[in-house]
Amino acid sequence: xxxxxxxxxxxxxxxxxxxxxxxxxxxxxxxxxxxxxxxxxxxxxxxxxxxxxxxxxxxxxxxxxxxxxxxxxxxxxxxxxxxxxxxxxxxxxxxxxxxxxxxxxxxxxxxxxxxxxxxxxxxxxxxxxxxxxxxxxxxxxxxxxxxxxxxxxxxxxxxxxxxxxxxxxxxxxxxxxxxxxxxxxxxxxxxxxxxxxxxxxxxxxxxxxxxxxxxxxxxxxxxxxxxxxxxxxxxxxxxxxxxxxxxxxxxxxxxxxxxxxxxxxxxxxxxxx
Amino acid sequence: xxxxxxxxxxxxxxxxxxxxxxxxxxxxxxxxxxxxxxxxxxxxxxxxxxxxxxxxxxxxxxxxxxxxxxxxxx
Numbered sequence: 468x469x470x471x472x473x474x475x476x477x478x479x480x481x482x483x484x485x486x487x488x489x490x491x492x493x494x495x496x497x498x499x500x501x502x503x504x505x506x507x508x509x510x511x512x513x514x515x516x517x518x519x520x521x522x523x524x525x526x527x528x529x530x531x532x533x534x535x536x537x538x539x540x541x542x543x544x545x546x547x548x549x550x551x552x553x554x555x556x557x558x559x560x561x562x563x564x565x566x567x568x569x570x571x572x573x574x575x576x577x578x579x580x581x582x583x584x585x586x587x588x589x590x591x592x593x594x595x596x597x598x599x600x601x602x603x604x605x606x607x608x609x610x611x612x613x614x615x616x617x618x619x620x621x622x623x624x625x626x627x628x629x630x631x632x633x634x635x636x637x638x639x640x641x642x643x644x645x646x647x648x649x650x651x652x653x654x655x656x657x658x659x660x661x662x663x664x665x666x667x668x669x670x671x672x673x674x675x676x677x678x679x680x681x682x683x684x685x686x687x688x689x690x691x692x693x694x695x696x697x698x699x700x701x702x703x704x705x706x707x708x709x710x711x712x713x714x715x716x717x718x719x720x721x722x723x724x725x726x727x728x729x730x731x732x733x734x735x736x737x738x739x740x
Numbered sequence: 741x742x743x744x745x746x747x748x749x750x751x752x753x754x755x756x757x758x759x760x761x762x763x764x765x766x767x768x769x770x771x772x773x774x775x776x777x778x779x780x781x782x783x784x785x786x787x788x789x790x791x792x793x794x795x796x797x798x799x800x801x802x803x804x805x806x807x808x809x810x811x812x813x814x
Contacts, residue, residue: 510813516768
C-alpha cells in the first residue's frame with residue numbers, strides 16, 4: 468500500500484483502523500497485522516491498578532496492540548472520544564499526549580448523543596487551542612464545506628468528515644457533498660472517518676479522491692475480522708489506484724465498445740420476428 | 741481526609757501530609773520501588789501531574805484524582 472504524507476510526516480498506509488470492539492485481543496492484533504494501517508486509534512480511560520496490569524499482561528489488549536503496531540509499521544492515534552465540550556477535549560488531549568508520547572490527536576467533540584454528530588463550534592474552539600499547544604490535530608467533523616475549510620485554515624493538516632454516523636455502516640450518505648468537498652478543497656488531505664460498513668464503500672471513498680479512510684466496526688464486528696481487514700486493505704488500495712488512473716466520465720447513452728467496421732453480413736440482415 | 745479517586749470517594753487515614761506518590765503506591769499503581777506497573781497518567785483536579793511531581797504533590801481535602809491508562813478506541 469502506498470505511503471503519503473500529512474504535514475511533514477510519512478504515513479505508511481491509506482487505511483486507518485480502530486482498535487475497539489474485537490472479539491479478543493489476539494483477533495485485534497491479527498486484524499491490525501492484516502490491515503497494516505497507517506494509524507491505529509486508541510483512547511484513554513480511568514483504570515484501576517488491577518485493570519492496568521491486565522492490559523499489559525502477555526494476552527492483554529495493550530501488550531498485543533503495541534506488538535501489532537510495531538510490526539505493521541503503524542502509528543498510534545489517540546482520540547478524544549466521549550468529549551462534549553472543547554474544554555473536555557483539550558484536557559483529554561493533554562493527558563493523551565502525556566500517556567502516548569505523541570503530538571497527534573484525533574479530535575472528537577460530540578454535539579448530539581443520538582447521532583454522535585460532531586459539535587462544529589466546540590470542535591473549532593478545541594482545534595484552535597490544541598494547535599496553539601503544538602498538537603497535530605485531525606478533527607472528526609461533518610461534511611460541511613465551511614467547517615472543513617475553517618479547520619484547515621486554523622492549521623489542521625487534514626480533516627476527517629464522516630461518511631455516515633459512527634457505527635452505522637451506511638457508507639457514504641452524501642456523495643454530492645463529499646464530491647463538493649474534494650473539488651473545493653483540492654489541495655487538502657481529506658479522510659473519511661466513520662460510517663464505512665463495506666470494502667466497496669471504502670473503495671468508493673478512495674475513487675472520489677479521498678486520501679484515506681478510518682474505520683473500526685466493519686472490521687471488528689465481521690465474522691472473520693482478519694479476513695475483513697485484508698479485504699479493506701485491498702479495497703482501499705484498488706480505489707486509490709483507480710482514482711490515480713483516472714475514472715471514465717459517465718454517459719447517458721450506450722456506446723458500443725466493439726467497432727462497427729468489418730461486421731460480417733449476417734449482422735446487417737433485417738431481423739424478422 | 742477524603743479524596744475522590746477515579747470518581748470513587750476514598751477516605752485516607754493519615755496523620756501527616758499525604759502525597760500523590762503515597763496514594764499511587766497504596767493503591768498498587770506504583771511498586772514499592774516507585775516503578776509503574778504499566779503506563780498511566782494522573783491528573784489532580786484536571787491538572788496533569790508528571791511522574792517527577794508525584795512526591796511533591798500533597799493531597800488536599802476533596803481533591804479529584806484521575807488515573808487514566810490506554811484503552812482500545814475507534
